[in-house]
Amino acid sequence: MADVDAKVVVDAVSKRFEGRQTVQALDDVSFDVADGEFVCIVGPSGCGKTTLFRIIAGLETATAGAVHVDGDRVTGPSTDRGMVFQEYGLFPWRTVRGNVRFGLEQEDVTAAERDERVEEMLDLVGLRDAADQYPKELSGGMKQRVGIARALAVDPDVLLMDEPFASVDAQTRANLHTELLRIWRETAKTVLFVTHDVEEAVTLADRVVVLQPSPGRLKEVVPVDLDRPRDRTTSAFREYESRIRSLIGD
Structure with a gap:
């Protein structure tokens, strides 16, 4: 039974795609996420991770x-959920500052408040010096930090991230992990992070939601009881990684 006091409640969610062939993508998935918690969703291809992400995002x-955020049923996208995607989704004709400002342009705030918020976000993700550059001038890691800043600019309660670091190299990914955890601590946001990388999930998460495929069902929710920053070379870290891999393999 999901905790009704949780920040995010995924309650018996199923998803069926109708067409030439009916595909049951998700079947009766339930779990909850506490306020300020960092939860990763993992599972093999075909387990419905991205479908579940899109349902939570509206x-x-x-x-x-159904999915509820702060007790309200999710019926579509909302500024209470900020989204970061693997493919960046930046506007190539806008500068870094312009991309971060985009969501705020839809909000009822003064120009001065908007500008102040943009500068706060640029400082938060360490991109003030790149504020006037365009996406084509940025590295993959910098693009993803712009995406995070843009998602956080409207001050959402929940940050949803769908394999955001999958397309960057290993060193950049490690740096982004450090940056994301710092941003998470500073903002106290609730984070749901979809990944196919078990090591990434153990590095980041308070708990790991493991899905199994065909159709996507909840296998287990694994609490990760390790102090941060987490050393991937320790036996404790490797034990969590091995346990989650075995759950996925089963």
Whole structure:
């Protein structure tokens, strides 16, 4: 039974895609996320990770069940959920500052408040010196930090991230992990982070939601009881990684 006092409640969510062939992508998935918690969602290809992400984001509608944020049912996208995607989604004709400002342009705030918020976000992600550059001038890691700043600019309660670091090299990914955890601590946001990388999940998460495929079902929720920053070379870290891999393998 999901905790009704949780920040995010995924309650018996199922998703079926109708077409030439009916595909049951998710079946009766339930879990909750506490306020300020960092939760990773992992599982093999075909387990419905991205479908579940899109339902939580309000970009897809569940066939059955529901998602609630702060007790309110999710019926579509909202500024209470900021989204960061793997493919960046930056506007190439806008500078870094212009991209971060985009969401705020839809909000009822003064120009001065908007400008102040943009500068705060640029400082938060360490991109003030690149504020006037365009996406084509940025590295993959810098683009993803712009995406994070843009998502946080409207001050959402929940940050949703769909494999955001999958397309960057290992060293950049490690740096982004450090940056993301710092930003998470400073902002106290609730984070749901979809990844196919078990090591990444153990590095980041308070708990790891493990899905199994065909159709996507909840296998287990694994609490990660390790102090941060986490050393990937320790036996304790490797034990968590091995346990989650075995759950996915089963």
